[in-house]
Amino acid sequence: MGYGILIILAVGLTVCLGRYLWVRQAPQHQPEPTSICGGQFKAIGSKCYYIENDKEQKWLGALYHCSSMDGHLASIKNQQELDDISKELRPNKEYFIDLNDQINDGDRDELLSATTGLAPNFVHQNLNINKILLCPTINTLSQMKDAFCTENMLFVCEKKEIATxxxxxxxxxxxxxxxxxxxxxxxxxxxxxxxxxxxxxxxxxxxxxxxxxxxxxxxxxxxxxxxxxxxxxxxxxxxxxxxxxxxxxxxxxxxxxxxxxxxxxxxxxxxxxxxxxxxxxxxxxxxxxxxxxxxxxx
Missing domain, CATH: 3.10.100.10 (Mannose-Binding Protein A, subunit A)
Known part of the structure; x- marks a missing residue:
């Protein structure tokens, strides 16, 4: 009789231990990570971007669209940021960013950022900055190319940051x-x-x-x-x-x-x-x- 009780207890402990180990090893359901960017923006590198891959716009139309999303055309500060964004772009397509050269009044005639109103910190070396009414584009090759502001292109928006x-x-x-x-x-x-x-x-x-x-x-x-x-x-x-x-x-x-x-x-x-x-x-x-x-x- 004593042996029977011991056998029953041993079987019970084995079943319980098996269930415990199965629960520990079973994959746990993880909640979907929430976007740190919000809305249609996506984290790329250290910033939040929206990449328009469908509807082409003139440069000013792209600027307006980004503003309507509480953003602005992407302001690229260095080659690393350009490389990070370029990986998300479609092949054989060009995308407007915030650079433009539309001021030709004799006082200023230079490439400016529409975000800061100042000369950019970074310009890719292959860009032809002598073109009139220039609105540079970027592509999957991590390059900047010259384009007319009145051409229809895809574009990249950047989420506005809280004012410092x-x-x-x-x-x-x-x-x-x-x-x-x-x-x-x-x-x-x-x-x-x-x-x-x-x-x-x-x-x-x-x-x-x-x-x-x-x-x-x-x-x-x-x-x-x-x-x-x-x-x-x-x-x-x-x-x-x-x-x-x-x-x-x-x-x-x-x-x-x-x-x-x-x-x-x-x-x-x-x-x-x-x-x-x-x-x-x-x-x-x-x-x-x-x-x-x-x-x-x-």
């Missing part, structure tokens, strides 16, 4: 708080629209996009009577559809002057002008020299 304390201090130094936003209003130097765009980026903001009557009224206090100021809105992508390139917004606020927008001429941009009757918006030539307004938030 240094960047915030730069805004507070260069901008004046009006309402809930910070503004820089240029009342001395006249620039073309694309030049004003880059200057605002250099200062730490972007061309202004008034969102309502209150914001427009606040800005108006700082404007010269009769002078026109470039803002962010433009219909360069589609005639008569005025988009905010910097914010990626479509449903924008307008305060058109009588007879505006005048669509009898080419796709262009929007300027605001303070008059005795109020401050209004005008459809203007992007190549006209005007003052401009930058905007930033902290």
């Amino acid at each position: 304390q240094e960047q915030k201090e730069k805004i507070e130094q260069n901008f004046k708080k009006i309402g809930d936003k910070y503004y820089y209003i240029e009342n001395k130097k006249l620039r073309k629209w694309i030049d004003a765009f880059h200057k605002c980026q250099e200062l730490g903001g972007h061309l202004a996009t008034p969102r309502n009557d209150l914001e427009l009224l606040g800005i108006s206090e700082e404007l010269h009577n009769g002078a026109q100021y470039h803002i962010d809105l433009t219909d360069q992508l589609e005639r008569g559809e005025f988009l905010s390139i910097s914010s990626g917004l479509k449903d924008n606020y307008f305060a058109w002057a009588d007879g505006e927008p005048n669509l009898n001429f080419a796709k262009d941009s929007v300027a605001i002008e303070k008059t005795e009757m109020g401050t209004f918006m005008y459809h203007v030539d992007i190549n006209e020299l005007k003052y401009f307004i930058c905007e930033a938030t902290i």
